[in-house]
Amino acid sequence: MAKLHTKTVQAMVVSHGLKMTPQRRAIVEFLQSAIAHPTADEVLNAVNRKFPMTSRATVYNTLNWLKGEGMVREVYEGGFVRYDPNTSDHHHFVCRHCGKVEDIECSSISALKICTLPGNPQIEGYEVTVRGLCANCRKKKKS
Amino acid sequence: MAKLHTKTVQAMVVSHGLKMTPQRRAIVEFLQSAIAHPTADEVLNAVNRKFPMTSRATVYNTLNWLKGEGMVREVYEGGFVRYDPNTSDHHHFVCRHCGKVEDIECSSISALKICTLPGNPQIEGYEVTVRGLCANCRKKKKS
C-alpha cells in the first residue's frame, strides 16, 4: 500500500473531475514530510508559512476529502484529532506521559486471531493501539 | 474487573470526601443501562429526561471525574467522543456502515505478541479496534 504521494493525489483529483491547486499541493506536501501526526491546526500553520492567506476551510475541506479517499487516517489521542499520512497497514504506540503517537510496523506485532464474534459480523481489518512509556520519557523518569 | 456500579461509585465518591447527588446517580445509572457507547450529548439528553434542569457542566464534570477514576473509558470513533462504562479489559468492533461500536470480549481475540519496538519503549497495554460490517448492515446489504 502506497504512502501519500503527490502524484497519486494529482491523479485522484483529476479522476474525480476536481482541480489541483497550490493549496492542496502544499497540504499534501506537508503531510508527506510530517514525521509525527499533525493536528488540523498544525497543518494550517504549516501551509500558512507558504501561503499566508490559506483559510481554515480549505485545510479542513482538503483533509476531509483525503480522508474520504482513504489517503489519510484520522487518529484521536489525548483529546486531539490528528492526521496520519501513512495509509499502509500499521499500528500506533501512544506514550502515556508525553502523548506522542508513533507508528508501529505491522511486522512488529504478531497477527491477531479473531474468533467468531457475536452476531458474526464481517471482519475487514483491525488496528492496535499500544500504550506505555516512550523511550524518551522512560529515560527521564529514571534519572 | 468490575463494570460500573452505583455502589462502587457511591463508595468512591464518599472516600474522596465528595457528595452523592441525584444528578450523579442519574448519569451513572444511564451509563450502566446503555447498551451502546453514548456521547456526552446523549448522556445529557438522557439525564435531562429525568432532571430537566441538568446542565452541560454537571454532565461533563461527572464524566471527567469518572474517567479520572478509571470508571469509564473514552472511545473516539466516527468523529465523536464516546463513553464506555465497561472498564473491564476489552476491545471494540466498529461498523464501517452504521458506525456502531460494539464491545469485544478479550477472550475472542488471541493474545498479541509485541516484538521489540524501535527505541525500546515500556509497553503497558494495548487495545484492538476491529473494523468491518456489523451483522445488521451485512443483512441489509444482501437483501
Place this chain on the structure above:
DNA sequence: ACTTTCATTTAGACAGAATCTAAAACTAGA
C-alpha cells in the same frame, strides 16, 4: 429536626474546533 459547612449545580459566558456561506479567484480545457 436544625444548623453549618462546603461540595455541587446551574445558567450563561466563554473558548476552540470544525462547518457553512456567498462572493471573488483560479484551474483546466476548449
Place this chain on the structure above:
DNA sequence: TCTAGTTTTAGATTCTGTCTAAATGAAAGT
C-alpha cells in the same frame, strides 16, 4: 485567450467542552 465550473477566502455560524459566580443541596454535628 476565453469560459465554465471548482475552489478559495473571510467571516459568520454551529458544536463541544470549559469556566464562572451565585444559588442550591448533601452530610455531619448539634
